[in-house]
Amino acid sequence: MGEPTRRDFLYLATGMAGAVGVVSVAWPFIDQMRPDASTLALASIEVDVSSLEPGMSLTVKWRGKPVFIRNRTPEEVKAAEEVPMADLKDPLARNANLGTDATASDLDRSAGKGKENWIVMIGSCTHLGCVPLGQAGEYNGWFCPCHGSVYDTAGRIRKGPAPQNLAIPTYAFTSDKVIKIG
Known part of the structure; x- marks a missing residue:
């Protein structure tokens, strides 16, 4: 060379x-x-739930989807805890805060020990993405009138064509009355 x-x-x-x-x-x-700035701004939101008494619900928008937040009554929590796992169509929790193998027990679907009354779920039916009606249906949870999917007070699919429980996003209580989603 x-x-x-x-x-x-x-x-x-x-x-x-x-x-x-x-x-x-x-x-x-x-x-x-x-992603543009508006999308990044929606990556997480904080929701003040101080006005939600037991039995009340709130729907907020996160990442373009409705999110149901419910402060369940002691009766609703007890009814959800008493459901045998064998009666559930979907045995998985579908909770982003837990492992993918977590069971659909009421505790694994709720905000956890000490906050069992709180449930936070993405409000899109797992069948075709419709928005279910709250405090409706046979189990007084959520009911999707489009195709008849019925969810209980823990957001678990009990009847109808929906294949999975309502999804639970990543969230945490930043204080006793504020939930950060995302």
Whole structure:
């Protein structure tokens, strides 16, 4: 191998110019795939639940979807706890705060020990994405009138065509009266 020639330099310079050109053309296409500021702002929300007495519900919007927050009565909690696991269509909790193998027990679907009365769920029917009606249906939970899916007070599918329990997003109580979703 000899000394580099002028031709070697021209090949190298042309290759570098081509690479810069490709990157400058491709960058706008790559950059447009990032989420915009309004989407990032919705990544998490804080909800004040201080006005929710037992038996009351609140629906908020998070990431373009309705989220049901319910302060269940002691009777609703007791009824949900007494449901045998064998009676459930979907045995999994579908709770983003727990492992994927968590069972659909009332405790695993609720906000956890000491806050069993609180339930937070994404309010989209798992059949076709309709928004179920609250405090309706045979189990006084949620009822999707579009195709007849019935959920109990823990958001577990009990009857109808829906294949899964209502999903539970990642959330945490930041204080006794504020829930951070996302």
